[in-house]
Amino acid sequence: MSGVPGFDRLDRLDRERAVALVQQAYADGRLGPAELDQRLELALTATSSQELEPVVSDLPHDDHGDEVLQIASIGGRVTRTGDWLVPRRLRVESEYGRVLLDLSRAHIPFGQIDIELRLTYGHARVVLPAGASANTDAVHAGWHGVVCRAPSRPRPGTLHVQVSGELTYGRLTIRTTRR
Template identity: 55%
Template sequence: MTTPGNDGPRLSDEDRDRIVQRLQHAFAEGRLSPEELDERLERALTAISGGDLMPVTAGLPDPVVEDVVQLRSTGGRIKRTGEWRVPRRLRVESEYGGVVLDLSQAVVDHPRIEIDLRLAYGSATIVLPPGATADVDGVATEWGGVTCKVPARAHPGRPHVQVTGELAYGSVRVRYPRPWS
């Protein structure tokens, strides 16, 4: 059984404030009734982890889309792990090097995340938080493979990752964290 606060890293006051602003904006646009606003504000202010916030923002449009965050490397490895903030859109470019994107402990503010991979010689591993889903149908590889060990169909209230891109010589793996990690 999942209990509040066990779904990702603990929230900061800044995380809660951002969601409160989003709810107030939705109310000002007429997307929420006063009762819905009160209920969602209470849940947002008492949330412990990012997973607790998913139902608070359910049914609301994504906030203003920021530009694509780009990670680039010519010959080194690109690695993001721990409590990093995941952008809504991420483009990863690498000529010679592997990519590891571990979202299992990351701060995920968006219900849908787009990851575009552009790798010449290297593979990518994407680790998702338990319960998240991913669609990898948009990935093309010439000399490699695509392995997805998570469900592809999006589920309401859970993060969904759309993976696209091109790999000349490499593979893509999408999985949940290993129990011994």
């Protein structure tokens, strides 16, 4: 359909942003299960931004949620545990160190977060809260691999973590909390 005059092609990121806003509104208690289902169906079947606009027009959204918090280390460890505020988008870069992101007791004000990992030789471990899901399809692992012991499909009302990035000689392990 691209190339058709007057056709407003819906960008994949716009659709994903709309779905995330609807899921966040449900997680915040602003939408009930029936309205969640209805809005998700509309967002997933929309073919133009005009069809997508009514799905999210009355939902609060914070434009600051698209800012990326970047953490970088050359040889040390990157560790976030306990009660810490998790941003909507997090980028971690490490040359030789290890990365531990424990989300199990963290404050996460979003229904979905994005974590981008850029590791050369280090290993990363992400611990999710109970019931959370994670998708690692956008992670490119060279030498070692990716082990994800959490469901990969998002579920309404629970945290979903979208992980992307490059692990040249590193490894990524994702699991839910053992508590």
